[in-house]
Amino acid sequence: MARRSLMRLARFVMPALVLVLVPTLRQADRPDDDPPSRVGRLSFLSGGVSFRPATVDDWTDATINYPLHGGDHLWTDAGARAELTVGSNAMRLAPQSAFGFLALDDRTTQVRLSQGSLEVRVRNLGDDDSFEIDTPAGAVSLLRPGTYRVDVDPTGDTTTLTVRHGQADVTAAGSAFPVHSGDAAVISGGDSPTYDIRDASRPDDWEDWCSNRDRRWDDSRTAHYVSRETIGYEDLDDNGEWRDTPDYGAVWLPRTAVAGWAPYRYGRWVWVEPWGWTWIDDAPWGFAPFHYGRWVYWDGAWAWVPGRRVARPVYAPALVVFVSGRSWGLGWFPLGPEEPYVPAYHVSNTYVRNVNITNVNVTNINVTNVNVTNIHYRNRGAPGAITVVSQETFVRSRPVDKGVIVVPRERLDEARVVGSTARVVPDRHSVLGRPDIITMRRPPPAVTTREVVVRRQPPPPPVPFTARERALRAHPGRPLDETTLGTLREHTPATRARPLVRPAAPPATADHPAPVLRPTRDGLPPPRSLPPAVPSERPAPEERPSRAPRPERPERPRPAPQPAGRPAPAERARPDEQPAPERPTRERRAPKGRAAERDTTRRGSLRFRAGPWKRSGDTSTRSRRERPSRQRSHPSGCCASSLDPAGTRARPSTSTWCARCA
Numbered sequence: 001m002a003r004r005s006l007m008r009l010a011r012f013v014m015p016a017l018v019l020v021l022v023p024t025l026r027q028a029d030r031p032d033d034d035p036p037s038r039v040g041r042l043s044f045l046s047g048g049v050s051f052r053p054a055t056v057d058d059w060t061d062a063t064i065n066y067p068l069h070g071g072d073h074l075w076t077d078a079g080a081r082a083e084l085t086v087g088s089n090a091m092r093l094a095p096q097s098a099f100g101f102l103a104l105d106d107r108t109t110q111v112r113l114s115q116g117s118l119e120v121r122v123r124n125l126g127d128d129d130s131f132e133i134d135t136p137a138g139a140v141s142l143l144r145p146g147t148y149r150v151d152v153d154p155t156g157d158t159t160t161l162t163v164r165h166g167q168a169d170v171t172a173a174g175s176a177f178p179v180h181s182g183d184a185a186v187i188s189g190g191d192s193p194t195y196d197i198r199d200a201s202r203p204d205d206w207e208d209w210c211s212n213r214d215r216r217w218d219d220s221r222t223a224h225y226v227s228r229e230t231i232g233y234e235d236l237d238d239n240g241e242w243r244d245t246p247d248y249g250a251v252w253l254p255r256t257a258v259a260g261w262a263p264y265r266y267g268r269w270v271w272v273e274p275w276g277w278t279w280i281d282d283a284p285w286g287f288a289p290f291h292y293g294r295w296v297y298w299d300g301a302w303a304w305v306p307g308r309r310v311a312r313p314v315y316a317p318a319l320v321v322f323v324s325g326r327s328w329g330l331g332w333f334p335l336g337p338e339e340p341y342v343p344a345y346h347v348s349n350t351y352v353r354n355v356n357i358t359n360v361n362v363t364n365i366n367v368t369n370v371n372v373t374n375i376h377y378r379n380r381g382a383p384g385a386i387t388v389v390s391q392e393t394f395v396r397s398r399p400v401d402k403g404v405i406v407v408p409r410e411r412l413d414e415a416r417v418v419g420s421t422a423r424v425v426p427d428r429h430s431v432l433g434r435p436d437i438i439t440m441r442r443p444p445p446a447v448t449t450r451e452v453v454v455r456r457q458p459p460p461p462p463v464p465f466t467a468r469e470r471a472l473r474a475h476p477g478r479p480l481d482e483t484t485l486g487t488l489r490e491h492t493p494a495t496r497a498r499p500l501v502r503p504a505a506p507p508a509t510a511d512h513p514a515p516v517l518r519p520t521r522d523g524l525p526p527p528r529s530l531p532p533a534v535p536s537e538r539p540a541p542e543e544r545p546s547r548a549p550r551p552e553r554p555e556r557p558r559p560a561p562q563p564a565g566r567p568a569p570a571e572r573a574r575p576d577e578q579p580a581p582e583r584p585t586r587e588r589r590a591p592k593g594r595a596a597e598r599d600t601t602r603r604g605s606l607r608f609r610a611g612p613w614k615r616s617g618d619t620s621t622r623s624r625r626e627r628p629s630r631q632r633s634h635p636s637g638c639c640a641s642s643l644d645p646a647g648t649r650a651r652p653s654t655s656t657w658c659a660r661c662a
Contacts, residue, residue: 045081049075055465070101077096087228098114098115107129119207137157138171138193160187174514194516220234228311241253264290294335307358309358343476388407424477
């Protein structure tokens with residue numbers, strides 16, 4: 001009887017248990033909900049540059065090495081300049097420029113420029129990638145690797161796109177037209193836009209400065225050891241040296257003037273969604289070594305171990321292990337080679353494998369089978385490895401080196417391992433990254449409230465930090481998952497509206513007929529029409545603008561001759577500007593002591609062996625449409641024909657081709 005009762009009870013309990021567990025299991029391997037594998041890095045600042053995080057309304061001083069993502073804003077004051085990098089691509093802001101990220105993920109870079117000047121150097125742009133610059137007069141889609149400049153006048157009525165080399169599409173009022181190398185397009189007129197295409201003017205002093213910055217990437221020695229998609233690699237050349245080691249392969253040793261220097265000590269902690277507690281290093285080179293790879297105490301000094309070379313390594317907020325004691329606050333030390341990083345933020349098993357693939361054998365890594373408290377960490381006993389501060393120093397984003405607490409070695413040995421994040425609740429100081437909130441220079445209100453034209457509908461605005469605070473207290477140190485954020489968004493009126501954008505192809509109504517884009521003079525190529533926008537909560541992926549051949553155009557007035565200066569950029573990119581074409585499943589040659597480069601922007605089961613590696617299953621980290629491979633013919637002597645004697649080859653989505661072959 002008792003057994004039959006238990007069986008009947010099981011018939012009701014088991015289905016309920018399954019319903020409880022299924023969402024958890026799905027959450028454990030839902031790569032579409034993973035955070036992006038890349039961020040934008042503030043790599044150079046000069047003059048007064050202000051920053052507003054995505055989830056707060058306050059402006060503060062911008063900080064070098066800060067990781068930028070969707071919703072973040074920058075303002076360069078008079079005489080100021082700023083540089084941002086996303087992978088191997090660079091963006092530079094001239095004085096009095098208002099800039100913001102509308103979207104940034106593995107395949108999409110969408111920014112807004114409501115005033116000022118932006119120069120973009122695109123080195124890598126795959127077939128499935130989208131790079132869009134949205135301005136008040138029109139949206140600019142970059143279609144090929146190259147150098148581009150966008151200028152928006154102070155009134156926001158006129159946008160000028162200059163293509164030094166490459167190809168772009170300009171979209172406004174439901175129509176689009178191409179702009180080619182050596183040309184400049186001018187869009188103006190507001191509700192009745194017009195356009196013109198003319199010869200590009202000569203580069204000015206600001207563009208000369210941008211070109212000088214580009215040479216740091218083109219001539220970098222570090223690119224022989226890490227992928228060019230490793231954010232911040234270009235700063236390692238002048239600040240350290242590479243050595244080959246028998247145990248770790250190639251390692252990089254920083255040149256520091258501080259006695260007893262240790263990783264993750266000279267900087268501060270900030271709260272950056274969706275990753276949570278994030279390390280911001282003070283050193284000008286302090287990005288790549290603190291968000292990729294591992295550290296090891298080798299030959300009496302600290303050395304950075306980048307690990308296996310991969311096509312696109314996955315960004316991590318901080319590769320450390322946190323420890324806590326009974327009476328001395330919280331501490332941390334850097335992860336060593338072959339030690340797994342298990343994120344505290346919500347990720348899939350696929351993400352955990354990919355973020356560890358450079359330094360850990362990923363075959364046995366799983367979110368559920370890694371116990372971070374039972375690992376023997378090699379750096380825990382290294383000289384000066386553990387850094388300890390008070391909770392107030394940590395949460396208020398104060399400089400760590402000025403608040404270090406000295407703890408006896410025997411007490412540190414007894415410390416309890418917490419995991420990859422501190423179990424501490426952030427506040428507004430943590431989000432702003434400043435111990436004292438200071439109202440800095442900010443763009444005029446007319447600029448911050450100015451709408452921009454978008455071709456691709458961006459995500460909705462992020463949930464404000466004030467709406468997140470209560471939920472964050474429930475799980476200290478852990479960012480909110482998508483389900484919780486969705487609930488908060490529904491109950492936060494400010495997040496229901498879209499950002500300050502309007503569609504490039506607005507739908508016509510009885511009261512407001514659709515605007516028409518018109519040329520300013522006869523003889524210009526006519527624009528092509530776009531389908532009207534259809535409102536939707538989650539817009540479908542748009543079709544990539546076509547890369548049409550350069551059309552014949554009528555003769556146009558040319559600018560007056562100027563004294564010879566810097567030669568105009570060539571149409572064809574230099575071989576050292578961009579990585580060679582590669583297939584995701586091919587190994588690439590690497591320096592002595594290094595493994596071949598592997599593409600980690602793919603999903604599936606990965607098995608590492610002594611010989612070639614294998615991948616099985618669907619390999620995309622982001623769901624995207626299947627596209628037929630496109631065959632391209634290449635003349636002899638170019639980049640593709642040197643790899644394929646037949647001169648014809650399908651272009652892989654992760655490759656970057658020279659301007660002649662693209």
